Amino acid sequence: MADAKTKKGLISHGVAAQNRKARFNYAIKDTVEAGLVLKGPEVKSLRNGRATLSEAWAGERDGEMWLFNAYIPEYQGGVLSRFEPRAPRKLLLSRKQIRTLAGAVSREGITLVPLQIHFNERGRAKVLLGLGEGRKKQDKRAAIAERDWQRDKARLMRARG
Numbered sequence: 587m588a589d590a591k592t593k594k595g596l597i598s599h600g601v602a603a604q605n606r607k608a609r610f611n612y613a614i615k616d617t618v619e620a621g622l623v624l625k626g627p628e629v630k631s632l633r634n635g636r637a638t639l640s641e642a643w644a645g646e647r648d649g650e651m652w653l654f655n656a657y658i659p660e661y662q663g664g665v666l667s668r669f670e671p672r673a674p675r676k677l678l679l680s681r682k683q684i685r686t687l688a689g690a691v692s693r694e695g696i697t698l699v700p701l702q703i704h705f706n707e708r709g710r711a712k713v714l715l716g717l718g719e720g721r722k723k724q725d726k727r728a729a730i731a732e733r734d735w736q737r738d739k740a741r742l743m744r745a746r747g
Contacts, residue, residue, distance in 0.1 A: 598634040603637035603703040612699050612718025621678030624712045625669055627661040644698035644715055646688045650678040
């Protein structure tokens with residue numbers, strides 16, 4: 587989003603990090619938006635837009651949902667408080683949502699995949715979690731073939747006028 591950037595290049599609202607491979611590797615059945623517990627320097631680093639979700643996953647620990655292995659680099663703005671870039675971060679969900687997601691993951695073999703971290707209109711950091719079922723190799727090939735066909739079809743239609 588071009589309008590989400592301020593003049594300093596910081597993200598005030600909009601997408602801070604995105605997991606582009608998630609929709610290719612998983613068939614996303616449903617999405618859930620969750621709040622994210624962060625420290626001040628972590629928020630500043632996210633606003634710089636340098637976070638990575640490619641290896642991240644969400645899961646339950648002690649009755650709470652956590653985001654594991656999400657990489658948020660240390661903020662280089664002279665802040666004294668340091669943090670671990672790949673530390674587990676607590677997700678803010680209602681108890682009913684936690685029970686529903688934990689039940690789906692344990693019963694049906696579904697994975698909770700973080701799709702993106704974004705800032706809402708109020709400036710709060712949110713995580714979009716997808717309930718995904720892993721795709722097999724032939725499903726990925728079919729997705730690639732469909733995407734290529736759609737691209738070729740669009741080129742043909744543009745060429746015709």
